[in-house]
Amino acid sequence: MIQVKNLTKSYGKLKVLEDIHFEIEKGGIYAILGPNGSGKTTFLKILLGMVIPGSGEIHYNGEDILKSHEYRKHIGYLPQIARFPDNLTVKEIIHMIADVREIDSLPEPLIALFGLDSFLDKKLGTLSGGTRQKVNIVLTFMFDSPVIVLDEPTAGLDPVSLIKLKSLINEEKEKGKIILITSHIMSLVEELADEVFFLLEGSIYFQGTIDALRRKTAASNLEHAIAKILEP
Numbered sequence: 001m002i003q004v005k006n007l008t009k010s011y012g013k014l015k016v017l018e019d020i021h022f023e024i025e026k027g028g029i030y031a032i033l034g035p036n037g038s039g040k041t042t043f044l045k046i047l048l049g050m051v052i053p054g055s056g057e058i059h060y061n062g063e064d065i066l067k068s069h070e071y072r073k074h075i076g077y078l079p080q081i082a083r084f085p086d087n088l089t090v091k092e093i094i095h096m097i098a099d100v101r102e103i104d105s106l107p108e109p110l111i112a113l114f115g116l117d118s119f120l121d122k123k124l125g126t127l128s129g130g131t132r133q134k135v136n137i138v139l140t141f142m143f144d145s146p147v148i149v150l151d152e153p154t155a156g157l158d159p160v161s162l163i164k165l166k167s168l169i170n171e172e173k174e175k176g177k178i179i180l181i182t183s184h185i186m187s188l189v190e191e192l193a194d195e196v197f198f199l200l201e202g203s204i205y206f207q208g209t210i211d212a213l214r215r216k217t218a219a220s221n222l223e224h225a226i227a228k229i230l231e232p
Contacts, residue, residue: 001025002047002147002178007056009042016042018202020056027176029169031189034199035230040182043199044149047180048077060147073101076145080152080182082136086125090116090135093124097139107142113164114138129156141168148172150181154188166192186223196222198229205229 007020017039024030032040045051047058049065049072057064060071084093094106111117114134124132133156140148150169154162169192173179183189189196190210198206198213206213206229210222219225 001059001061003057003059005057005059007043007046007058008054009039009046009051010054016202017046017053020202020204022197022204022207024178027173027178028194029173029179029181029192031193031196032180032182032199033189033196033226034205038199039202040199041151044151044180044182048072048075048149074146076140076143076148078136078140078148078150078153080155082132082139084124087123089121089123090127091120093135094120094139094142098142101143103142107138110138110142113168114161130158130161133157134161137165137168141172146177148177148179150179152183153181154183154185186221186226190222198226200229 002024004020004022007017008015009017020039020043032043034040042051046053047065049069053066058066060074063071065071088096091106094111098104098106111120114137116131116134116138119127119131119135124135127135133153137153140150153165153169157165166188169179169181181189181193193210195207195209196213197204206216210225213219213225214221217225217228219228
């Protein structure tokens with residue numbers, strides 16, 4: 001369970017998050033949405049321990065994460081742009097991350113699923129953006145993490161790989177995991193998400209199901225609902 005209480009963050013006079021408060025009590029897919037500058041990335045970085053909030057608390061299974069780093073071993077994270085040394089091979093980066101998380105073997109099923117067998121000995125710097133994203137997906141899902149954070153996970157993926165990723169996300173959901181996802185592709189969110197959190201100017205404008213948001217905005221789909229919220 002994740003509890004967020006009165007979370008705030010400012011950079012100088014710029015208030016990025018203001019009194020964010022919510023709870024996630026059960027497994028499922030939760031989309032964190034909002035326009036650029038709404039605070040999505042800042043919130044995720046606080047959850048991941050990469051940014052210290054100005055005030056407030058985040059609790060994971062009852063423990064204050066701001067007072068410990070141990071909780072991070074329970075989180076799988078796929079960043080929007082993952083930066084790894086270009087001179088490492090795919091096999092080397094997988095082994096390196098596995099060593100950090102104390103995993104003994106390569107995630108062979110995931111490597112096969114995304115067709116990376118022939119790329120294991122190739123350097124990361126020689127790979128296309130889509131292939132690098134497949135490597136990032138393997139690095140995220142190779143651990144049995146109860147919480148998974150996916151920041152724009154579909155970037156650069158071809159249609160076949162996208163279908164495989166969506167299936168993988170749903171499989172993890174069925175295991176009772178909490179999956180947080182950010183995406184600008186509303187059709188993806190509409191297909192996958194159980195609930196959405198919509199951030200606007202650093203505050204939660206809406207929290208609930210996509211159907212509830214459509215009713216609230218009298219919109220036919222999620223894309224049009226978001227457009228109505230953002231209309232001047």
